[in-house]
Amino acid sequence: MALIVAKFGGTSVASPERIQMVAKRLISIKQQGNDVVAVVSAMGKTTDELVGLAAALSKNPPAREMDRLLSTGEQVSMTLLAMAIEARGYRAMSFTGRQAGIKTSTEHKKAKIQLVHADRIQTAIEEGYIPVVAGFQGIDEKGDITTLGRGGSDTTAVAVAYGIGADVCEIYSDVDGVYSADPRLVPRARKLDVISYDDMLELSSAGAGVLQARAVELARKYNVVIHSRSAFSDAPGTLIKEDDPSMEKAVISGIAHDTSEVKITIRDAPDESGIASKIFSALAGNKVNLDMIIQNVSEEGSTDMTFTCPESDLDKAREVVENVIPVIRARDYVVDENIAKVSLVGTGMKSSPGVAARAFTALAEADVNIILISTSPIRLSMVVAADQVEVAVRALHTAFGLDSDSVFEETMLSAEELEAKKKKGR
Amino acid sequence: MALIVAKFGGTSVASPERIQMVAKRLISIKQQGNDVVAVVSAMGKTTDELVGLAAALSKNPPAREMDRLLSTGEQVSMTLLAMAIEARGYRAMSFTGRQAGIKTSTEHKKAKIQLVHADRIQTAIEEGYIPVVAGFQGIDEKGDITTLGRGGSDTTAVAVAYGIGADVCEIYSDVDGVYSADPRLVPRARKLDVISYDDMLELSSAGAGVLQARAVELARKYNVVIHSRSAFSDAPGTLIKEDDPSMEKAVISGIAHDTSEVKITIRDAPDESGIASKIFSALAGNKVNLDMIIQNVSEEGSTDMTFTCPESDLDKAREVVENVIPVIRARDYVVDENIAKVSLVGTGMKSSPGVAARAFTALAEADVNIILISTSPIRLSMVVAADQVEVAVRALHTAFGLDSDSVFEETMLSAEELEAKKKKGR
Numbered sequence: 066m067a068l069i070v071a072k073f074g075g076t077s078v079a080s081p082e083r084i085q086m087v088a089k090r091l092i093s094i095k096q097q098g099n100d101v102v103a104v105v106s107a108m109g110k111t112t113d114e115l116v117g118l119a120a121a122l123s124k125n126p127p128a129r130e131m132d133r134l135l136s137t138g139e140q141v142s143m144t145l146l147a148m149a150i151e152a153r154g155y156r157a158m159s160f161t162g163r164q165a166g167i168k169t170s171t172e173h174k175k176a177k178i179q180l181v182h183a184d185r186i187q188t189a190i191e192e193g194y195i196p197v198v199a200g201f202q203g204i205d206e207k208g209d210i211t212t213l214g215r216g217g218s219d220t221t222a223v224a225v226a227y228g229i230g231a232d233v234c235e236i237y238s239d240v241d242g243v244y245s246a247d248p249r250l251v252p253r254a255r256k257l258d259v260i261s262y263d264d265m266l267e268l269s270s271a272g273a274g275v276l277q278a279r280a281v282e283l284a285r286k287y288n289v290v291i292h293s294r295s296a297f298s299d300a301p302g303t304l305i306k307e308d309d310p311s312m313e314k315a316v317i318s319g320i321a322h323d324t325s326e327v328k329i330t331i332r333d334a335p336d337e338s339g340i341a342s343k344i345f346s347a348l349a350g351n352k353v354n355l356d357m358i359i360q361n362v363s364e365e366g367s368t369d370m371t372f373t374c375p376e377s378d379l380d381k382a383r384e385v386v387e388n389v390i391p392v393i394r395a396r397d398y399v400v401d402e403n404i405a406k407v408s409l410v411g412t413g414m415k416s417s418p419g420v421a422a423r424a425f426t427a428l429a430e431a432d433v434n435i436i437l438i439s440t441s442p443i444r445l446s447m448v449v450a451a452d453q454v455e456v457a458v459r460a461l462h463t464a465f466g467l468d469s470d471s472v473f474e475e476t477m478l479s480a481e482e483l484e485a486k487k488k489k490g491r
Numbered sequence: 492m493a494l495i496v497a498k499f500g501g502t503s504v505a506s507p508e509r510i511q512m513v514a515k516r517l518i519s520i521k522q523q524g525n526d527v528v529a530v531v532s533a534m535g536k537t538t539d540e541l542v543g544l545a546a547a548l549s550k551n552p553p554a555r556e557m558d559r560l561l562s563t564g565e566q567v568s569m570t571l572l573a574m575a576i577e578a579r580g581y582r583a584m585s586f587t588g589r590q591a592g593i594k595t596s597t598e599h600k601k602a603k604i605q606l607v608h609a610d611r612i613q614t615a616i617e618e619g620y621i622p623v624v625a626g627f628q629g630i631d632e633k634g635d636i637t638t639l640g641r642g643g644s645d646t647t648a649v650a651v652a653y654g655i656g657a658d659v660c661e662i663y664s665d666v667d668g669v670y671s672a673d674p675r676l677v678p679r680a681r682k683l684d685v686i687s688y689d690d691m692l693e694l695s696s697a698g699a700g701v702l703q704a705r706a707v708e709l710a711r712k713y714n715v716v717i718h719s720r721s722a723f724s725d726a727p728g729t730l731i732k733e734d735d736p737s738m739e740k741a742v743i744s745g746i747a748h749d750t751s752e753v754k755i756t757i758r759d760a761p762d763e764s765g766i767a768s769k770i771f772s773a774l775a776g777n778k779v780n781l782d783m784i785i786q787n788v789s790e791e792g793s794t795d796m797t798f799t800c801p802e803s804d805l806d807k808a809r810e811v812v813e814n815v816i817p818v819i820r821a822r823d824y825v826v827d828e829n830i831a832k833v834s835l836v837g838t839g840m841k842s843s844p845g846v847a848a849r850a851f852t853a854l855a856e857a858d859v860n861i862i863l864i865s866t867s868p869i870r871l872s873m874v875v876a877a878d879q880v881e882v883a884v885r886a887l888h889t890a891f892g893l894d895s896d897s898v899f900e901e902t903m904l905s906a907e908e909l910e911a912k913k914k915k916g917r
Contacts, residue, residue: 124578141544144545145560161559
């Protein structure tokens, strides 16, 4: 007897057949005596297709229109899922973000959830319905539709779980939990039974794709237990919850990698105060999402300023940098797109000195050159050449004793995906 | 300087390229000093695709969910059109049925417009926007999304035109107006410059596809002038408006035909009172849309009851008839799917005796056998064999002096459509 929120991503509702599977799953949760609320993403590639249509019509579509366009994707999947449940003799009712009472900030395309008025969902549960909620969307104070940005459906699920006081927020996807490293890169990666919010947050931020960092952040804030599990099996996945003493205390929980960033270096800027401020204020003003920032001061009183940002922000970043270089009297700038970031994450790191040394040694022995380093109390990130990411992750995984005895069977990875992954890594 | 509502159907917004054309058209209306409100249908076959998805998941999808599903189609086209207009430097704002203030009855999938609160549209016009309104949808008193049924976008356009006091409701489609007969059947069909609501209503009801009968009915009720014209040319089309003395008074305005009906005859029912009531109450109870009803009493005190209904209602009709036959002690029933209805329409008919006689003579001379006849004060409908529909329409067109001097050029009909039309006629 539990109250469960079950979120299904785009892959899980990509076709009528898949939607039937989701309906079955929800009914089986209900049959076990639980109450359940479903949260769904848009079917398969719907969102991308809508973005493509908009791009064909406008270089810079008005944000309000864009949000209303994108929000239709979840409205289709939610109604179809409700129909599939009803066709199996159970009662279901779909809810748009508006109807689910999801109030957000007014920043179109990346609105933040501010409040969940879950009364209507609550009433529907009490009346025996399986509520089906559109992920990724809400309304702002003006009543306009907003969307939460990519991966926003995870965030919706966590918010709804909090709003109705659910026991757990189950997030179903095509992977069966959180791994000590990407199993596609590291065949000996281990599935974790449990991981703390902090570690999961660092892993997500560092590129582990299984959960959206902002959803984990929201879960941590409101203490919502997340269960990351497979839509295609009944096996338990990974619980993400408050750090507690019973949790296994490995030094490193997992290793994440991210090949979606680029590195920009502004060379030979005068080493004066205010330079960094000018550069990074300009970047922030143009909404470039910065990740790592490193400054080297040379002996001649000039400085090199390096930062990384998502590849998708590269054009915006170039624009800013080209404008700022004459202002700060720097020499020039260089862009490196062939980088990968590898991150060790673990709350246990705080109490274990020598993690960095062990990591650098492991990479040196594997002949991997480290380009940039950045750290947090529970994370150590190193930027390496993109074509060395696989070697680097494997070496670290072994060096920190994470290798499992059994080799991961790649049931979930198609040949095309593997190829795409490899290409990206190069 | 006029206030214009411009409605574009699914074909006109079927692709980004077509949407660009619509945007250009709207801007050109605006540039001529007018104010304009757009009403759009869903892109191309979107609605059919959504219906197909629902059918894959449920034999009998809940009406509330179905309406929310279908309403997404227009939400996509309206936002895309608004983006296309904005990209050309004009201001546009999209409106769902809810936001456009279109209040309907609660009958899902065939809701009726009850009220238009056009304040938000009006304000947008005053602020210089081109409002883009989703056709086909509204909300009921409970706040649930409703849809107006097939062709509902025409009705939305007329309702919005009335709500904002527009000078004209332009309905753009792939045909350039109302013809004296379907130009695909009758190469000498003439485009009408103007036609009365009454005649248009009869033509639409009798199968002329260019405008939805209910939209014409609403226009007549609220005296909204409709201009039916081509989305692909600037040539004026046909005005549909109040009958006025200046209108050309042809006896017959046009000839419509309809191959989408079937004929069912219940044979040898006892000729007693209450039989017709039993049959047609049962049909109404099962929501079969009846068109013609004809009763023949035979000499032996038994009666044949014949009616026509849309082919799409045939299964429901069969069910009713099979149940009712034992109750009324009729012998059996026969279904004829290969029929076509040909209708002469004209307000002038009222004051011109001999129309029926002239029609029957024309068909007899063309060797067309008349199966059923039904009349209204301004319409004469005859059911003939489906494979004789073309001959029948042409013979009548000539007999009533409707032939134009020039032969219609079939610019708008593809070979496939012609073939499909012919097949259906067989």
